[in-house]
Structures are given as C-alpha cells and as structure tokens.
Amino acid sequence: MSLFVIGYYTLLLVVSCLAAYFNKRQVFLLAFSLTLVSFILGIVGGTGALKAVAICAGLLGLTAMVSYAFREFLIQMAESNVGMSFSNNPPVMYVCLIAPIIYCILAWLLGWRFGEFAFALIIIVILLIAMKTETAKELRTAPLTAAFGMFVIFTYAIAGIFAPYIAPHGEAEVISSAFAPADAEMLLGADQLGRDMFSRIVFGARNSVGLALTATVAAFVLGAGAGLLAATKGGWFDQFMGRVADVIMSIPSLIFALLMLSIFGPSTPVIICAVAIIYAPRVFRLTRAVAGNVVVMDYIEAAKLRGEGTGYLIRREILPNSTAPLVAEFGLEFCFVFLLVAGLSFLGLGIQPPTADWGSMVRENATLISFGDITPLIPAAAIALLTVAVNFVVDWMLFRSSGLKEQ
C-alpha cells in the first residue's frame, strides 16, 4: 500500500472520529460515509479512484474557502461604510458616476484607449455606493453558495472588461494548426482554424455576457416600465398592455427570434431588439402583479388624494416596494436570455464570426467531440458555470424577498 492510501484513510478516519467526539452530526455522517464508499472505490478502482476522490474533495474545499473569504472580504468592505460618505455628498457621487460614463461613451464612439478602465471605474463606484453598514448586515445572511456565485460573476466581469489585456492572443488571430493540442503557449489548445481557445473564451465573456446583459436590461426597461404604468393607470390602458403582452407571448420565442433575424439580418442591435421584445412580456406580467399588490395600499391612496402625478407614484411609492422581486427576476431572466442567445449562436444566427462567442464556439468545435476531446465542452462549461452562479445569487435574493426577513 502506498503512502497516499494510508494517509487518505487516516485523514478520513481522524476527521470522522473528531466529528463524532465533538457531536458534529453532519460532518461525521459525511466523513464516515465517504470512508465507507472509499473502501469499495479503492477495491474496484485502485489508487487512481481514491486520488480522483481526493482531488474532487480538495477542489470543493478550495471553492468553499474562496467563497467564504470572498464573502468576508465583501463584508469588510461594506463595514468601512464608504457608501455613506457618497450618499451624504450627492454632487461628488454624480461626478464620480457621470465622468467615467461620458468617457466610456466617447471612447466607444471615437475609439479612444482605456475605455475598459472607465467602464470598470463605473462599476467600482456603483459598488462603493452600495457599501454601507446595512449591506454588511445583509451580506452576513448570504449562504456560501451565494458567495460562490458572486465570486464567479466578479471573475467573469473582470475577464470581460479587461479581455484585451488578459487574453494572450487576439480574438481572430490564427497562430497554429487547426485543433492543435494544449501546450505552454496555448492553455486550452487551438480551435478549428488554429486560433487560441483560451483567448477566445476570454473575449467571449465580453461578447456573450455583454450582449445578454444589454438585452436583459432592454427587456426590463420595456417590461417593467409598461407593467408599472399599467398597474398605476389601470382601466383600458392596463387592458391594452395586457393584450399586447398576450399577443407577443403567444408567438413561439425561438421562431420569433429566427424570423426577426432572417428578415433584418443577424446583427447585434437586431438580436438585442428581438430578445428584448421576446422577454419584455414576462417582465411586464411580473411587474404588474407585484405593483398591483402595492397600488391597493392606503399610502398609494393617500398620495393620489394629495394630487401626486403618475411619475412620483411610480418612482417614490411603488418602485421601492417592488425592487426585491424585480431584482430576483432580473437574475433569472438573464440566464434565460443568455441561453437563448447561445442557442441562436449555435444555430449560426447569433453573433457572427470571427467575433468570439461561447454559443458559436460550441458549434464550431462540435466535430471534435467524436474524437473524445473536451475542447467543445469548455465554452459550454463557461455558460453553465455562469448560469449556476447567477442562480445561486438569485436564490439568496428570492429568499430575502420572500418575506421571511421582512417580518
């Protein structure tokens, strides 16, 4: 028996015994059942199987540690209460926000450099504004899964924003032969034209996620705006908007997207419009239902009797009371939109080559799967990881908004 196997069983047994001694029921059950399973796995699969188990457990442990540390980091940041000094100085806040936004737009239009940094600055400022003691209190209730989700989203955001600086090669740069295997130069090998897979994954984060995010925001602006108006105005306007939503929802979404794309051609604005129109009715229905519960409250009646206009009613009275479910819905819809865009790309109607996009990357490399190579699965895994991560965060938000905390 090798030293590894002895060490493996010793560790498991020591952990089980300690857990049993200190009455940690769940840890004990987990460790000891793992020991028993390992006996069988060891006999059947030999040392290799045990090593695989150890690696999986180690990875899981590392993930948990990263999530824990990331949550603590966020809590520490929030406790510094930077956000308070921002909200006490509105002019400073607006300058910090608007200046990078203007630079960002100009950089995009005129091709200036460092637009990425301006964009990162916007996000950092928004995060800093959110850093308040109340946020720290909320963050403490976050389970590890949510912290993991936030960490993954954070990583993707960094990769997407700074893609040109992180990726070792250009998005469309052919550097080797087709399907070259991974080496020190190319972390994940090359694709069907000999482009670096890793660089394309990093650029894909920017293109795919950026597109899905824009489309979701557009769907929310349309849907939530219409829903709030319908709930506040009521009457024929409400009926009219509801029927419009019904009509859009009655068209199969993928067929509708394909139709739009084949009529107007597969360009980014068309994809965004099509997706926004497909998803807006769902957002509309949710918003109208949530706002419908708020508009019957006495404080809305009081505001109406005061003579307030629709704008004030929506902005100050209804919206603050419906944000929680809307934010949760945003996370969910983002996943659906992402999958729809990836699906369109897979069918060849989404983002067009040579732009890197995860959905089309799966398709382009699909032939490799019959040779037992995992290359086409990597972009698929990137999609899956982001979807899971977003859902972890959304689950936590749904739990918070489900009223368990509010009471």
Add this chain to the structure above:
Amino acid sequence: MSKKKEVLLKIRDLKIQGYSDETWVDIIKGVDLTLHRGEVMGLIGESGAGKSTIGAAAMGYARDGTRITEGSKIEFDGMELTTATEGEKRALRGSRIAYVAQSAAASFNPAHKIIDQHTEAPLHYRIQKRMEAQEDAMDLYERLRLPNPKEIGFRYPHQVSGGQLQRAMTAMAMSCRPDLIIFDEPTTALDVTTQIEVLAAIRDIVDQFNTAALYITHDLAVVAQMADTIKVLLKGNEVEEASTEEMLNNPKEDYTKSLWAVRSFESPQRQRPKDTVPLISVKNVDAAYTGGPKILDDVSFDIYEGMTVAVVGESGSGKSTTARVITGLLPPSKGEVLFKGEPFPHDYRNRDRDQLRQCQMIYQMADTALNPKVKISEIIGRPAQFYSGLHGADLKNRVDELLDLIELDPSKFYNRYPPELSGGQKQRIGIARALAANPTFIVCDEVTSALDQLVAEGILRLLDRLQNELNLAYMFITHDLATVRSIADEVIVMQQGRVVEQGPKDDMFTPPHHPYTDLLLSSVPEMDPNWLTTLLEERGIDNLGDAAAAQIDPNDPKVQ
C-alpha cells in the same frame, strides 16, 4: 359555576423567547397559571403583553421563531407538555384542547364546507362515524343558536356572516368535547350587536359542557362577562390575578387601575357656530360601486368648522363609503358635496391642489397607510413640500415642528422607517402627514380601533388638543361608542346606507332614541359582570344582533 375543583392546566415559571436581531429575547418572563376544570380564565393586556403566546403555550406549542425555555413546566391533566413528543401533543390538540382564533373568516378553509371541517377532528380521532359527527354538529349549531342548524353546515365559509362563522368555529372547537378551549380574541373583529350573540353563545356552551377555557382579549368589559377569574399581563409579566368581581371592584396594582380608567377621557361638547356656512355639507347623496347595489341612500349632513362629527354604525352601514364620497374617491351617483358652500368636484382628479389640501384623511391601519420604504422625514415632508413648496432648511423646520406637534422627538424619528415604529407611533405619523397639508377638515377612519386602549386614549387626547389649537373639523368614523362618547360633538347613526338619527352628542346619549340607536347603545358591553345576564333577560335570547335589528318596527313613532 365551579363544580369540580380538579386542576386541569398548571403552568409554572413559563418563559418563552423570541428570536430577533440575531439574539433570543424573553417574551414571557416567568408566568404561573392554574386552571381548574370548568373554570374560565380571562387573560387581558395590551398587544405585546404575551396573551396569545401563553394561549399557544397551553397547547404545548411555540410559534415559528419562538421557543419555550427549559425549566418551564406546562402540565395538562397530569401530562407534561414541555417534554412530550410532537406526536403526543398532536393527539391532544383538537381532541382535548381546542383553539378558537380571532378571525374565523381567515381560519376556515374557503375550499371546504363548514361541516366537513367540523367533522374532521372527530373522524380523525375515530371518536364518531361521519353521520354521527354530522348530527352532532347540527346539534351544536342549534345550541349555539345558528339559523337553520340542519342546513348551515353545508355552506361554504364565505356564504356565512362573520358572527355566524365565529359561532361555527366555536362549535367546531366543541366537536370532540375538549377539556380546554382557548379563545383568542374571538369577538374583537365583530360589531357590537353581533358580539353579543357570540358572547352569549360561547358562555352558554362552555357552561353546558363544563369546559375550561382561557379567554384572551384586550376588552375588559367583554372579559367581565365571560371569566370567573381574570389575569392581567404586562410585557410578559403577570400584574395580578383575582376573581372577576374582586378585580373589577378593587384592583390592586396601578397598571390595572389605569386600564380601568381609560374610558374616563371626555372632551367637552362644542356648539355649532351660529350664522356660518357649514365647512362640509353632504346633500342627498346616493352612491354605488360600479355595477353594485346602492350603498348610500339619500345621505345628508353638515360638518361645521372646528367640530367633531362621529359617524357610527355596524360594518356595511356605509360609514367608510361616505368618507370616500367626501374625499372624491367614489363619485356620488346623485347629490353633491359642498365645501364652504361651494360645490366640491365629484372626482378627486378634478379638484385643484388647494381643494385637495383642505381635506385630509387618517387611516385605520397605520401599517398600510405609511409606505414602509420611505423615511419618516419624507412621509411628513412631502405634503409640506407639495402644497407649500418648502425646501431645504424650511422643510426640515416644518417637519421638526410637526413631529413636535404629535409629541415625537424629531431627532430620534427624522431618519427612521415606519416598520421600526410601534402601532401608536405609526398612527401619530399618519396624523402628522395629514396636518402637514394645513387642512381644515380631516376624515378619521377608525383611527383607534387597531390600537390598545391606553394608546388609543393617547391618540384621542392628541386629536382633541390639535383640534383646539388648529381649529380642525373631524369626521370621525367608528363603531366604538366609547370613542364617540369621549371625542364627538355631534353624532350621526347610520344603518344600511341611511342616516337614521343625527344630533348633538348629549341628546344622542339621552333617551328617547331611535330604536336602532337604542340597540347599538345597549349592545356595548359594560364593566358589570352581570350585564350580559341582565340584558339577555330583558331582551330575550332570540332578540339579539341581526334578529333584533330586523325586528325594529318601521311604524314606530320614534322612527322619523
């Protein structure tokens, strides 16, 4: 009333903790309680005193987020409930201990017939067969004097009125002939006239089956009719316990005395100013909700500047609808509302800012009347900003001034949110919001009915003081005649959308009355333990509530 002096329920040193802000806080701080077979004990106290929590603990139950601490002893008929398993406790509930909740309408399952819900417990415990259980249910319905006892059980809960549903719930609690019933505010949500029916029915049936009961309420007059002994609670502590007679006649503790004294506040009656136009004048108003039947029928009355007009009546009598017509939320189908002699536009959307400002409203439920996500400073500041255009320091001064006016410390409340406040404080914020508009007329819709008596009295005193300082006119909607007696100058009695009687308060409280006013007045429980018995003898057992209202002779000379 006590026949066998056998101890049924013994609670010793009961401590219950609740989880809030990540720590366990004591809610009940060591209460002892002994209940004999066939005895009725009243538990009274303000909200937050822990009455309902003790009631639930008597079944060995702790609500979500609360726990019964170790060392507490709850012994039911020789069985220790704190250490009993969940299965053992479940076997007791429904069969030997039953519970009657405050809102029967919310407690019945709307998807099943009443009798099916009634027979659920006897069938579950295999005490009776279905047919026997149904016959027994009809028998109980008859004893509780429900109309059509043979048929009423086969209706769904929404087809039965509130008072009847509450009696059906009592019948349901009786279905297994339990040893102990816990009544948790069973009549609080009911009108006075309906309340009597339910009280009489409960008292009879508890007597007939020699059931012990814990009667939880905040209404002293009610508990005086029902209980053999009374226990007063304050913030999880016992204040005192004594037999009903003794408790009413000479309470020992100061807190108990203060509870007894609550109804003493009475503002002097003002007279109508002569030779002036009434501030608000409602003229021959009919109103109906879209497509529905007529709710208001030829309602007319005047409200003069600086006066309080109380509108009383049962629920469904059109009190709140009248308020909605005046505020413009429900345009009348006939008639008009005059403000200082000028016609008020029917729909609030057609009124200009000044007209809207003049007429403000304070709501019954402060919880739903204040936006939970908006700071107090903005809730109060917004009307001042909206109508008077105040900004910056002026606005802050105005908010501080208003908070001072409602006796809350500005520095403490300026930046807080409504959910952080108590019920009474929320209601005060509601008042401040109405005052911020500088109105001349305020509609107060049941403003004190959701509050404890001591807190409610504070609100009434505040409203009275503000009226004197700011010369406000109030339209005070209420079903509580004690409130009317303390604050009103004039009284309007409404029944089924019609004004049946109106006049100055002193005249209204001295006979001869309109028969309906008479019925309302005589149905208000009094602090005399024999009040219900005497009333039942006078009126007869079948002449209560709806039955009595229906028996009013339309040709009676007093009906104008």
